[in-house]
Amino acid sequence: xxxxxxxxxxxxxxxxxxxxxxxxxxxxxxxxxxxxxxxxxxxxxxxxxxxxxxxxxxxxxxxxxxxxxxxxxxxxxxxxxxxxxxxxxxxxxxxxxxxxxxxxxxxxxxxxxxxxxxxxxxxxxxxxxxxxxxxxxxxxxxxxxxxxxxxxxxxxxxxxxxxxxxxxxxxxxxxxxxxxxxxxxxxxxxxxxxxxxxxxxxxxxxxxxxxxxxxxxxxxxxxxxx
Amino acid sequence: xxxxxxxxxxxxxxxxxxxxxxxxxxxxxxxxxxxxxxxxxxxxxxxxxxxxxxxxxxxxxxxxxxxxxxxxxxxxxxxxxxxxxxxxxxxxxxxxxxxxxxxxxxxxxxxxxxxxxxxxxxxxxxxxxxxxxxxxxxxxxxxxxxxxxxxxxxxxxxxxxxxxxxxxxxxxxxxxxxxxxxxxxxxxxxxxxxxxxxxxxxxxxxxxxxxxxxxxxxxxxxxxxxxxxxxxxxxxxxxxxxxxxxxxxxxxxxxxxxxxxxxxxxxxxxxxxxxxxxxxxxxxxxxxxxxxxxxxxxxxxxxxxxxxxxxxxxxxxxxxxxxxxxxxxxxxxxxxxxxxxxxxxxxxxxxxxxxxxxxxxxxxxxxxxxxxxxxxxxxxxxxxxxxxxxxxxxxxxxxxxxxxxxxxxxxxxxxxxxxxxxxxxxxxxxxx
Numbered sequence: 269x270x271x272x273x274x275x276x277x278x279x280x281x282x283x284x285x286x287x288x289x290x291x292x293x294x295x296x297x298x299x300x301x302x303x304x305x306x307x308x309x310x311x312x313x314x315x316x317x318x319x320x321x322x323x324x325x326x327x328x329x330x331x332x333x334x335x336x337x338x339x340x341x342x343x344x345x346x347x348x349x350x351x352x353x354x355x356x357x358x359x360x361x362x363x364x365x366x367x368x369x370x371x372x373x374x375x376x377x378x379x380x381x382x383x384x385x386x387x388x389x390x391x392x393x394x395x396x397x398x399x400x401x402x403x404x405x406x407x408x409x410x411x412x413x414x415x416x417x418x419x420x421x422x423x424x425x426x427x428x429x430x431x432x433x434x435x436x437x438x439x440x441x442x443x444x445x446x447x448x449x450x451x452x453x454x455x456x457x458x459x460x461x462x463x464x465x466x467x468x469x470x471x472x473x474x475x476x477x478x479x480x481x482x483x484x485x486x487x488x489x490x491x492x493x494x
Numbered sequence: 495x496x497x498x499x500x501x502x503x504x505x506x507x508x509x510x511x512x513x514x515x516x517x518x519x520x521x522x523x524x525x526x527x528x529x530x531x532x533x534x535x536x537x538x539x540x541x542x543x544x545x546x547x548x549x550x551x552x553x554x555x556x557x558x559x560x561x562x563x564x565x566x567x568x569x570x571x572x573x574x575x576x577x578x579x580x581x582x583x584x585x586x587x588x589x590x591x592x593x594x595x596x597x598x599x600x601x602x603x604x605x606x607x608x609x610x611x612x613x614x615x616x617x618x619x620x621x622x623x624x625x626x627x628x629x630x631x632x633x634x635x636x637x638x639x640x641x642x643x644x645x646x647x648x649x650x651x652x653x654x655x656x657x658x659x660x661x662x663x664x665x666x667x668x669x670x671x672x673x674x675x676x677x678x679x680x681x682x683x684x685x686x687x688x689x690x691x692x693x694x695x696x697x698x699x700x701x702x703x704x705x706x707x708x709x710x711x712x713x714x715x716x717x718x719x720x721x722x723x724x725x726x727x728x729x730x731x732x733x734x735x736x737x738x739x740x741x742x743x744x745x746x747x748x749x750x751x752x753x754x755x756x757x758x759x760x761x762x763x764x765x766x767x768x769x770x771x772x773x774x775x776x777x778x779x780x781x782x783x784x785x786x787x788x789x790x791x792x793x794x795x796x797x798x799x800x801x802x803x804x805x806x807x808x809x810x811x812x813x814x815x816x817x818x819x820x821x822x823x824x825x826x827x828x829x830x831x832x833x834x835x836x837x838x839x840x841x842x843x844x845x846x847x848x849x850x851x852x853x854x855x856x857x858x859x860x861x862x863x864x865x866x867x868x869x870x871x872x873x874x875x876x877x878x879x880x881x882x883x884x885x886x887x888x889x890x891x892x893x894x895x896x897x898x899x900x901x902x903x904x905x906x907x908x909x910x911x912x913x914x915x916x917x918x919x920x921x922x923x924x925x926x
Contacts, residue, residue, distance in 0.1 A: 366495075
């Protein structure tokens with residue numbers, strides 16, 4: 269599904285060359301729930317963005333469903349981002365002037381029939397217990413509700429890969445648990461889920477764990493066999 | 495969700511940003527439309543003023559024509575009566591008639607009782623070669639004026655030639671060195687020089703006048719003449735139809751032509767003078783209005799340029815601040831597959847909507863304020879030019895197009911910069 273082979277990512281910082289990722293390889297299969305762990309600033313988000321066809325690696329190869337997104341045309345790259353990948357952010361990043369329903373519908377663009385999108389968005393919101401909140405603006409939602417709305421948005425196009433950056437970082441324990449349970453269910457339905465986090469409670473849902481320190485992959489552990 | 499819907503939602507959410515852009519467009523459009531309205535008002539007023547002046551000039555011309563007609567009643571009209579069969583072309587080309595009529599016609603006319611014809615001269619006239627002098631001359635035989643028998647005698651305006659005399663034109667007398675009382679031979683006959691004319695600058699200078707009877711004998715045209723000159727006739731109007739009718743009633747087998755006279759010259763001069771004065775008056779008025787228009791146009795142009803530039807700068811600032819505020823949104827939209835073009839459209843479409851709504855209000859307001867300003871500048875009543883005359887397609891369409899072009903052009907660069915933002919950089923910053 270997702271293959272990251274010997275990927276490095278360097279960039280020029282104010283204090284000279286910053287080596288955010290060094291020769292990292294990660295393999296994700298459909299239905300996998302993969303956790304990338306590490307302290308703040310270790311390169312987790314950089315890895316997630318590189319995996320999500322957002323940040324071109326300095327060296328190494330990234331493939332999504334066997335395609336290197338960084339060799340595709342802009343139009344194809346946009347299609348991959350829209351149809352194959354769903355992003356979930358720590359700060360939810362819902363668009364403030366849209367209702368919950370509209371936020372969920374945004375990634376669908378106008379490619380599909382509006383009624384179909386609306387129906388699918390309604391189903392997702394029902395799944396995440398947000399039916400009663402669908403016409404509310406994001407600021408009127410609790411943080412847990414916002415993150416569930418963000419999850420629904422990530423799933424509107426039925427992606428094969430969900431990338432979540434500290435999805436429980438701004439949530440209390442109960443809401444964090446609900447979000448993780450949803451992510452777990454998503455992976456059980458065949459969607460690959462990659463979560464970068466420094467929290468430990470997620471481990472009970474994960475199939476694989478990668479640990480990064482200072483941009484270097486220091487551990488790869490298969491948790492299903494434990 | 496369509497881009498257009500996203501834009502509308504954002505406008506409704508950030509009303510302040512929309513309002514500031516809207517006001518700036520309204521101001522720019524009001525200034526542009528107002529300026530165009532003032533200039534159009536000026537043009538319409540100029541047309542009306544000039545039309546009024548033209549009417550006034552026409553009235554003056556008509557009045558002058560009338561005055562001229564009355565004045566010319568007192569001016570003489572010089573006519574020539576020719577045989578009916580004489581062609582007009584022949585008369586004007588040769589200046590003599592090739593056809594003849596009985597000499598008694600002049601007596602018939604004199605005794606007819608008509609009052610319009612006053613001084614009558616029977617004339618026999620031919621271009622001949624003066625054999626003794628080897629010169630081509632015009633020989634005219636005349637017997638002086640025939641008095642109107644029913645009227646009191648008037649002073650003759652053409653002095654008759656004596657039976658043995660000859661009157662010479664200036665050129666003939668000069669070149670042949672002839673003086674009064676000199677004896678001269680013409681076609682074998684002897685004549686005494688009775689008078690030598692001063693230079694007249696026309697064919698009279700090569701003309702010799704002798705007594706009519708002798709001329710008829712010399713030309714073998716006894717009892718015949720080829721024209722009658724009728725001098726200082728009385729005319730009732732600007733043409734001589736009444737005189738022609740009078741003569742036709744007495745001499746039906748003749749035709750009447752006007753000679754170049756003081757009457758015709760006076761009429762032409764009067765007309766030219768009036769036309770000249772009218773033209774000058776119209777030109778002065780037009781030049782004055784043109785000058786005023788030019789000054790107003792220059793001022794309006796300066797104000798429009800200043801306001802449009804300020805408005806464009808303000809829109810650039812508003813779009814840039816809107817982009818800064820929505821940077822994370824740009825990152826999110828790109829991460830979920832929105833293209834750079836989509837991102838650009840978000841901002842350009844917003845500017846277009848602001849400009850269209852601003853232009854809609856601005857055009858209406860601009861026409862109203864422009865009209866009020868024009869009324870005040872032209873010092874006329876408010877209803878002098880109605881909206882229906884003032885509003886032209888150009889006054890509506892040009893500001894609309896200008897507003898959209900202004901907003902789209904002004905927002906183009908910041909929108910392009912926004913569309914090129916790297917979503918990874920934005921999202922990394924957000925995560926940090």
